[in-house]
Amino acid sequence: MNTTNILLTLLLLIGFSYVIGRKRSLALAKPNAPSKGNNLHSLPSYYGYLVAIWCGIPAIAILLLWNVFSTPIANSLVTNSLPAEIQSQAPEQIGLFINRIHSAVNQGNIQELTDPVQKQAAEHYQHILNISKMAKTVLVLVIALLGIYLGLRMIKPELRARNKVEKFATFMMASCASIAILTTVGIVFSVLFESIRFFHDVSIIDFLFGTHWSPQTALRADQVGSSGxxxxxxxxxxxxxxxxxxxxxxxxxxxxxxxxxxxxxxxxxxxxxxxxxxxxxxxxxxxxxxxxxxxxxxxxxxxxxxxxxxxxxxxxxxxxxxxxxxxxxxxxxxxxxxxxxxxxxxxxxxxxxxxxxxxxxxxxxxxxxxxxxxxxxxxxxxxxxxxxxxxxxxxxxxxxxxxxxxxxxxxxxxxxxxxxxxxxxxxxxxxxxxxxxxxxxxxxxxxxxxxxxxxxxxxxxxxx
Known part of the structure; x- marks a missing residue:
């Protein structure tokens, strides 16, 4: 399955885990005195939320990590299978070769490739992608089902489900707030590092106090152009x-x-x-x-x-x-x-x-x-x-x-x-x-x- 179908399946499993988690807590509840209700520490919905968290979060984390690292790993495997004369080329040439393979695989034009090396590499890459998709689907669904099983095993009347769910919600909100901070820090450092490279070529005094702006420069040493x-x-x-x-x-x-x-x-x-x-x-x-x-x-x-x-x-x-x-x-x-x-x-x-x-x-x-x-x-x-x-x-x-x-x-x-x-x-x-x-x-x-x-x-x- 592709990523979209896996996510839809996960959503169904998360909803299912919430329902059975809630029913499990109600099945374990023992009635107390009429005025005190049952012996559950938290409301039944919190037990459902807890099982849903165990089902969804690990599976989604595995899915994200797989999507991030699967393409670089596949590229590395394809590159290692190439002939020695291609592997000895410059990284830019290898990258261009890999991009052609990606284009052929994504457009379904593998059979139209005339270069036998490219065709073989594209077929190898397609084979790796198929195995990756199958393994990703199986692993994510197994992790989700295992999470449901562990979540149901945890449910007991004395389990502080509400506290755990609220701690998780607090952690998620803090993570969302941290994303904005980390994004700002990343922007600042990326701009700062490139600015330092600029000030290696141009004096910061000339930049801050110069009265003439003409950034045209010669791109090569043998090219006629302004020094800027x-x-x-x-x-x-x-x-x-x-x-x-x-x-x-x-x-x-x-x-x-x-x-x-x-x-x-x-x-x-x-x-x-x-x-x-x-x-x-x-x-x-x-x-x-x-x-x-x-x-x-x-x-x-x-x-x-x-x-x-x-x-x-x-x-x-x-x-x-x-x-x-x-x-x-x-x-x-x-x-x-x-x-x-x-x-x-x-x-x-x-x-x-x-x-x-x-x-x-x-x-x-x-x-x-x-x-x-x-x-x-x-x-x-x-x-x-x-x-x-x-x-x-x-x-x-x-x-x-x-x-x-x-x-x-x-x-x-x-x-x-x-x-x-x-x-x-x-x-x-x-x-x-x-x-x-x-x-x-x-x-x-x-x-x-x-x-x-x-x-x-x-x-x-x-x-x-």
């Missing part, structure tokens, strides 16, 4: 410029909309406007990029020309405005939650002192919610710094060192995309520069998030 300039400052300037424009749009609009929805809008208006506002968060960024490139950028260029200004077709202003519109729901939603968290008693106290609604908002509600609003601002800034698609389509890819919002600029994320697009030599300095940019961007957003969390935790006030 990897100054980070133009990318940092463009990133900060576009992010600043976006925040100048998003923060006032988002904060004012949050205040209106929280303090002034009726319940009916709030139920209509708030979902409509948050629809913006569901629009793909590429759609925002189309809007920026086809509508906002021409409008900004024509408006600038009418005022006698020289505005580039792709400008930081157009990208920043559209990016600000994109993060309005982010700022508005977070600010709305913070403002709503301010106790009603503070509003009532302010009104009791004779303050108007606007005075209450300015002097009571906003100061009380300020730490959360600042945290929302910094999180919105992190979102703006990491945006890519809008900048690609509306701001261009020119690494200009300028603070003029009417000129074309580029950002860190755009250059990462540009460096890794197309056929690139992975070990070249140009490609490794993308990892250095990614590490720098990661540290920038991490600092902003840490500052936001610090502000929220330090200045949060607890109200009774």
């Amino acid at each position: 300039s990897f100054g980070f400052i133009p990318l940092l300037t463009g990133t900060l410029l576009i992010s600043a424009i976006a925040l100048l749009v998003a923060v006032p609009l988002g904060l004012m909309s949050a205040i209106y929805l929280s303090e002034y809008a009726s319940k009916t208006v709030r139920n209509i406007v708030k979902p409509a506002l948050e629809v913006l968060a569901g629009i793909p960024t590429v759609v925002y990029g189309f809007f920026a490139a086809l509508t906002v950028a021409p409008f900004v260029r024509d408006a600038g020309a009418a005022l006698g200004l020289n505005v580039a077709s792709e400008s930081a202003l157009a990208a920043g405005v559209v990016m600000g519109i994109m993060i309005i729901p982010f700022m508005s939603s977070l600010s709305d939650d913070v403002i709503n968290a301010v106790p009603q008693s503070m509003r009532d106290g302010s009104y009791g002192m004779g303050a108007t609604q606007s005075e209450t908002i300015k002097q009571v509600i906003i100061p009380a919610a300020l730490p959360g609003i600042v945290g929302a601002f910094l999180l919105a800034a992190s979102r703006a710094i990491g945006e890519t698609m809008i900048v690609v389509m509306a701001a261009g890819m020119s690494a200009n060192l300028t603070m003029n919002p009417l000129e074309a600029v580029t950002t860190v994320t755009v250059q990462i995309v540009a460096l890794l697009t197309g056929d690139q030599e992975f070990d070249s300095t140009k490609t490794l520069a993308a990892f250095a940019l990614g590490l720098t961007l990661f540290l920038m957003t991490l600092v902003l998030n840490v500052i936001a969390l610090h502000i929220v935790r330090k200045y949060r006030e607890q109200y009774d």
Whole structure:
């Protein structure tokens, strides 16, 4: 059976094990006094869950391990059976040979192979796969049935089934939480190692403080090309410029909309406007990029020309405005939650002192919610710094060192995309520069998030 059929069979066995485990516990239960029920330590369902765990978890673990290691083992067996002249070739050539075998087996074209060595190797590989599938099916099902048998043997009235099931559930939830942490650690180390390789070729001082970005390099020693300039400052300037424009749009609009929805809008208006506002968060960024490139950028260029200004077709202003519109729901939603968290008693106290609604908002509600609003601002800034698609389509890819919002600029994320697009030599300095940019961007957003969390935790006030 293939993996899908094995999983379906396991699901049926798990359901069956739950039923018979529950029935087994009820069969072993002895009634106590009428007011005390039976002598089972846990509810019958927990005994069923325990048998189901014994049935499913070991079998699924074996299935996963088999799927992970079966292909490398099969490749190794096929490689060892090849003639000596093929085994003596470079690893790349052997890998290409194995890929051809895989393609022929997966497409069922073994008989169409003209090379007798390839045909024999493909037949050998197909034979190994057939044996592997049969062995996998038998082993997984035997482990599942053995788990049912052991689970049923464990069932006794005094067995603390609920405790064991809850410990297993706790372990699974902790494992799920650990996956996110381990993924983050893996991302950081993978980017860090490649960045270290980049800094072996380019000085970190030149990277962090250089004012010229031109990553074009010669791929071979005999090829004419530039040695490359990897100054980070133009990318940092463009990133900060576009992010600043976006925040100048998003923060006032988002904060004012949050205040209106929280303090002034009726319940009916709030139920209509708030979902409509948050629809913006569901629009793909590429759609925002189309809007920026086809509508906002021409409008900004024509408006600038009418005022006698020289505005580039792709400008930081157009990208920043559209990016600000994109993060309005982010700022508005977070600010709305913070403002709503301010106790009603503070509003009532302010009104009791004779303050108007606007005075209450300015002097009571906003100061009380300020730490959360600042945290929302910094999180919105992190979102703006990491945006890519809008900048690609509306701001261009020119690494200009300028603070003029009417000129074309580029950002860190755009250059990462540009460096890794197309056929690139992975070990070249140009490609490794993308990892250095990614590490720098990661540290920038991490600092902003840490500052936001610090502000929220330090200045949060607890109200009774």
